[in-house]
Amino acid sequence: MTRLEFTINTHWEFLPEDNPTFAKPIYSGPLNQVSVPHTVREVPHHNFSEEEYSFISWYRKSLHIPDKARGQRIHLQFDGVMLAAEVFLDGKKLCEHKGGFTPFTVDLTDHVKVGQEHLLAVRVDSRERTDIPPYGHLVDYMTFGGIYRDVHLRILDPLHIENVFFKTSKVLTETPLAEVEVTVKNPTGLSETVDVEAHLLDASGVQVAATSAQMFVEGEATQTLTFENLQNIQLWDTEHPHLYTLRVRIKGGDTLDTRVGFRESEFRADGFFYLNGRKLILRGMNRHQTYPYIGAAAPKRLQEKDADLVRFDLGCNVVRTSHYPQSPHFLNRCDEIGLLVFTEMQGWQHIGDQAWQDLSLNLLHDLVVRDRNHPSIILWGARVNESPDHTAFYTRTNRLVQDLDPTRQTGGVRCFFGSEQLEDVYTMNDFATKLTKYPAERYLVTEYGGHMFPTKSFDQEPRVVAHALKHADIMNQIGALNISGGIAWCAFDYNTHATFGSGDRICYHGVMDIFRQPKFAAHLYASQQPPEQKQVLFAATYWTRGDVDEGLINPVWIFSNLDRVEVYVSGKFEGEAQRATELYPHLPYPPFKISNISGGWGENFGDLELRGYLNGALVKTHQLAADGIPRKLIFEADDPEIHADGADLTRLSLKITDGYGNALPFAWGPVSLDVEGPAVLVGEHPLILPGGQGAVYLRSTLIPGEVTITARAPGLPTQTVQVKTLDVGLKPVLEAVLNA
Template sequence: MPRHLLDLDRGWRHTAPASPGDEAADLDDSGWERVTLPHSTTTLPWHGFDRAAYQFVSVYRRTVEVPEGFTGRVFLDVDGAMTASTVWCNGVLVGEHLGGYTPFSMELTAQVARDRPNVIAIRVDATERPDIPPFGGRMDYLTFGGIYRDVTLRLVPQVFVADVFAKPVRVLEAERAIEVSCELDADGAVPGPLSIEAELRDGARILARSQREVRVSDRGTATVDLLLENLGDIELWDIDRPRLYDVVVRLHGPSDDEHTRRIGLREARFTPAGFFLNGRRLKLRGLNRHQTFPFVGGAMPRRVQRRDAEILRHELKCNVVRTSHYPQSPHFLDRCDEIGLLVVEEIPGWSHVGDAAWQALACRDVEAMVRRDRNRPSVILWGVRINESRDHHDFYTRTNQLARTLDDSRQTGGIRNFFDSELLEDVYTVNDFDIGELRRPNHQLYLVTEFGGHTFPTKQTDHLDRVQEHVLRHARVLDQIYGDDRHAGGIGWCAFDYNTRGDAGSGDHVCYHGVSDIFRIPKPAAALYRSQCDPAEAIVLEPAFHWSRGEFHPHAVETHNTMYDDRAGHRSSGLAVICSNCDELRLYVGDRMVSRLEPAREAFGHLPHPPFITDALSAKWGPDWHDLCIEGYLEGRLVTTRRLSGRGVDALFQVEPDDTTLVADGSDATRVVLRVTDEFGNRRPYATGAVSLRVEGPARIIGDNPFALVGGGGAVWLRTTETPGPVRLHAEHTALGAATAEIQVLPAGTPSAPSAPQLAPR
C-alpha cells in the first residue's frame, strides 16, 4: 500500500487539569470536551489576564483506525504542541518531545493494532519549564498552551522516503540544475535493488527526470543523491512573480512510496554591497511577526495564518518578514512562498541561554527548522542565535555548523542587540534602536532586524502628536537604511501588537509595539510602509491623523514641537503628516484649497516615497469647521481623493469579514472586523461602545461577547463547526444600531472560495 496521510485534526477529546491514568486505553473519556485542532487549552481575554491561566497540564485523546490490509509503518506527526508533549498509544508510552515551536514525529508501528481502533493520548504540559527553550529567563512574549498546530497519521511502506532536499544550483547560469538529496528510512534489509526517481513538474508537465538504483542492506537511514538538469528556460522565483514547481520523488520496490516538495529556483545573497535576489539589488523592507492572536494565542487554523502573510505583503507592502522569535506555522510560510514574501526565520528563544541540555534542545530546534523549511524559496536567512543573547562561542559555533551542514545554500544570521559581539554567522543581524544614526561595522554584511517598537509604543487611542511621531520614527530609520547601499534593509518592530508578560508592555499583558493593533487593524504608522510601494501596484493616500478642530487648534501646536526635524536643525510645530506615494497633494477645507504639497524630500530624501508634512492645517480655527478633502496627483493627473468629516460624529457601524466562504471542518475561521467610522468610512479612534454579538448558523465566536470597542474598532473570529450552511453574525452597537456579516460554510473537502475583496486600511 502506498503512502497515506490521515488528517487527525477532528475528533479529539480534551480534559484539564490532567489526572493519573488519563492515558489508559480503556478509560471512558465520553465526558471530556470534544475539540478540533488547532486548539488552545483555554480562551483568554485579549488583554489584562494572568498568564498563569494557561500554565497547566492537559490531555488530548483520540481513536484512530489503520486501514484494512495495511501492513506498513505508522507515524504520528505533530506540527506543534505547547510546550512538552508525552505520547501514548493504547496505553503504552511512545515518547516525549520537549519544545513547542518545532514539529515532531513518533513511530507507532509497534503499538498500533491492525484489527481494532487505537487510542492515542497526548499529555501537554504548558508550564514555563526552564529546561526547555525559550524558557529560563525573562521573555517579552507569551506561549499559551495546547496542540495548536495540525496532527497527521502517516502510513508508509517498510522502506520509505523520509525527507527530500531539492537544492537549486547555478541558478543564474544556463546550466542551472537541482540537486535532490533523498533520505530513505528502512526497518530492515530489502532483497534486491530498489529504484528511485525524481521529477521536476510544472503541474502535470514533467520538465526533468533523474533515476538510479539503490540497495538497502540494513535498518536505518541512507541518503541517495539525484541531479535534475537540462531544465531549459525555467522561470525563476521572485517577489513580484513567485514561480513555484514540484519535485516529486518516487521509490519503487516491494511497496512504492512518493514524496513531493514544492520549490522555487532563486539566488538570494547578502553581500557587503547589500542584499541581492537573482542578481538584482533589493532593499529589504519589512516587519517582525509574532504568531499569536487575541483570545487563543497561536491556535488559529490555516486560513488565518495565511491571512497574516497577505496582510504583510499586500496591505503593508513589505517584502520581508522575520519570524520572531521561533519557527512559525507552515501555513504562514506556505503563503509566503506563494505571494513572494521573503522570510528571516529563527530558532526559539529570547536573551537567555540555558545549560548544556538546554543548548542541545536548541540545536535540535535548528535541525528541525532547517529540515522543515529548507525547500522554501521564501526563506533567505537562518537565524541560529537566541534573540538578543550574549556571546556563547561553543554553542553558536555548533548552531552555525549545523545549519550550514544541513543547508549550504543559505547564509546564517544571529540576532543581537549590541555591537561588540563575536561574529560567527555569515550576516551581522542586529536590533538597532538608535534612531539618530544607525551604526554599522564596516567589515560586516549587515541587516537591521528590529527598530522602533519598545522605544515608542503607540496605541490606537493615543494623542495626535504621539501617533504622528510614531509614523515619523519609522520613516527616519527607513530613510537611513535606504540611504546606504551597504545596509541590506530593515525589519521594523513590529507588525502587530502582541500579548506579553505583565511586567512588560503597558501593564495589561499587551506590547503596543505594532504598526497594527492586536486585531490586525492598522495604525497610522502602517501607512508609512504601505505608501512605499510603486503607484502602479496601489495608490496610497493615508492621513496620519483624524480631522478634529481641537487637535489642530493654533494654541495647541506646542504639543507637536519635538515631532519633526527638517535636517537643517529647525523644529516645526503644528504639523499634519500624510503618507502617500503620489507626487502632489492638494488640501481643501470646505471648498477652499489651503495647501499644495510635495513630499518631504529634504527630510526623507532616500525613501522611495517620503511622507507629506504640512503646518497648513494648524491655523484653520474660525466660526465654521468644514470637512477636509485631500486630492492625490501623479504627473499632474488626479488619481485619488480622501475625505475626512469635520462633524466629529460617530456616524457608521461596520462589520466586515475577511472571507465570505468557509468550510465545515470544525477548524476553519475568519476574522470579522468591527469598526465605527465617520460618514466617509474613516475610523473614529476615540469611538467606544459595547457590541452585542449573535451567531445564526453553524459557527461560533472566538472573542469577547459583548465586545468593547477600543480605538474605534476591534475584531472577533468566526470558527466553523462540522455542519455546512449559511452563517450570519448579527452585531449591535449600543448607539449606532445593528449590522450583519454573512458567510457561506461549504461541506468539508470543498475548496473554499477566494477571500472577500479587501478594503483600504482606515
C-alpha cells in the same frame, strides 16, 4: 502503495487538568469535544496572566486502522504542541517531546493492530518550564498552550522516502543545475537496491525534467540525483514567485511531492542583499505568531492572512519569524506571494545549561530539515535572539546549520555592538535614535522602533503621528547607511508577560494593533511600495482640533505613493501638499505635508479632502469628517466561507466611523453580537472597540450551513454579515481515504 497522508484534526476530546486515567478507556469524567488547532484556554485580548494557560492538560481521540494498512508503516506527526508532549496509545506511553515550535513524529507501527480501535492520548504540559527553550529567564512574549498546529497521519511502505532536499546552482546561467538529496528508510532489516526517480513539474503539472538513480538501502541511505540541461526555467523572486513541484518516487512504491523554486540569494561583501543577481533593499517586519483570544492556535486561513498583510497591506518584501519557527502554512504562503523570510531558532536573550543547549541544537536541526526547501527563506538565525556571546554554543549552531543547508547564509541577532561574529551576516537589533553602520561586510538591521515608542491605536493624535514619522526616520537612515536593509519591530501588537508591555499584557509595538487593524504607521509602510502594486493616499490626522496642542492641526502629514496631492477643506482648495524630501531623501516615497491650512480658531472647520493624482489623472481621494459624530458601524468578515471542521476561523472586524468610513478613535462602542447558525464567536462580546476598531473571530462547528452574525451599537444602524460553513467530509476520514 503510494503514501497516504491527511490531517486528523477533528473529534479530539480535551480535559483541562492532569488526570492520567484520561489516557485509558476506563475514564468516565466529563468530555469536551474539540478540533485542532486548539488552545488550552481562550483568554481576553488583554489583562490576563500566563497562569491562565500554564497547566497540564490532556487530549485524546479514537484511532481505527483498517485492514488496508496491513504491512505498512503508520506514522503520526504533530506540527506543534506547546510546550512539551507525552504520547500514549491504549494507556502505554510511546514517547515524549520537548519544544513547542517544531514537529515531531511517532511511529505507531509496532503498537497498533489493523482492524482494531485504539485510544490515542496526548499529555500536554503548557507550563513555562526552565529546561525548555525559550524559557529559563524572562521572555517578552507568551507561548500559550495546546495542540495548536495540525496533526497528520501517514501510511507508508516499509521502504519509504524520509525526506528530500532540493539544491540549485548556476540559476543565472543558461544551464542551471538542481540537485535532489533523497534520504530513503528501510526499517525491515533487509538490504535492497531500488530505483529512485525525480520529476520536476511546472505550475500547470507539466513535466519539465526528470532524472533517476539506483540506491542501495540498508536501514537508511541518502543519494543525490541531478537535473542537468534544464531549459527555460522560471526564477522565483519577490514579484514573480514561480514555483515547481518536485516529485520523488521509489519505482513501484512511495512517492513524495515537495514544492520548490529556483532562485539565488546572497548577502554580499559590498553590504547589500542580492536576489537573482539584482540588488534588493530589504524592508520588512518582525512577526509574532500569536493572536487575541486564541493565542497561537490559528488555522491555515489566519496564518496565510498574516503573510498577505505583511506583503500587500504593509508593502514589505521580508518578514522575520521572531523568535522561533512558525507555522508551515505561513511559510507556504510566503513562498506563494514572494515574501522573503529570515527564520531563527527559538529563544529570547537566555542561554541555559548544557542540556538546554543540546535540546536547542536538536530543535534547530528539526527547523532546518523542515524548512530548507522553502524558496522564500533567505537566512537562518543560528543564535538566540539578543543573547550574550557564547563561542562554544554558537560554533555548534552555525556548524549544524551549514552542514544541513550549505546553500543559505546564517545570521545571529544581537543587541550590542562588538558582539562576536560567527555567522555569515551581522544581524543587529539597533534601537538607537541615530543608527550606526557596524563595520561588518554583511550587515542587516533586524529590529528598530518597537519598545522605544510604544503606541496604541487610541493614543492622542500627536503620538500616533510621531510613531509613524519615527518609522519614516529610521527607514530613511537605513537608506542612507548603504546596507542591506531593515526589519521593523514589529508588524502586530502582541501579548506579553508582566515585566514588559503597558500594564495590560500587551506590547503596543506594532504598526498594526493586536486585531491586525492599522495604526497610522501601517499606512506609512504601505505608501513605500510602487503605486503599480497598490495606490496609497492617507491623511495622518484625526481632524479634530482639540486633540492637538494649541488646537492647531499644523502641519498635516500625508502618506502617499502618488505623484501629487491636492488638499481641500469645506470644498475650498487649500493648496498642494509637498513631499518632505529634504527630511526623508532616502525613502522611495517621502511623506507629503501641508501647513497652515484652514481650521484654526474662529475659522470654519469643515471636512478635509485629499485628491491624489498619478500620471496627471485623479486616481484616489481620502476624506475625513470634521464633526467627529459616529455615523456608521462597519462590520465585515474577512471570508465569505470557512470549513466546517470545528477549528477554522475568520476574523469579524468592526469599526465605528465618521460618514466617510474613518475609524473614530474615541468611539469605543460597546457593540453587541449575536450568531444564528452552526458557528460560535471567539472573543469578547459585547465588544469594546479600543481606538474605534476591534475584532472577534467566528469559529465553525462540525456542521455545515449558513451563519448570520448581527452587530448592534447604540445609535447606529444594525449590521449583519453572512458566512457559509462548508462541508469538508468528516465521516470516518481514515476509512474513506484508505478505501478510496
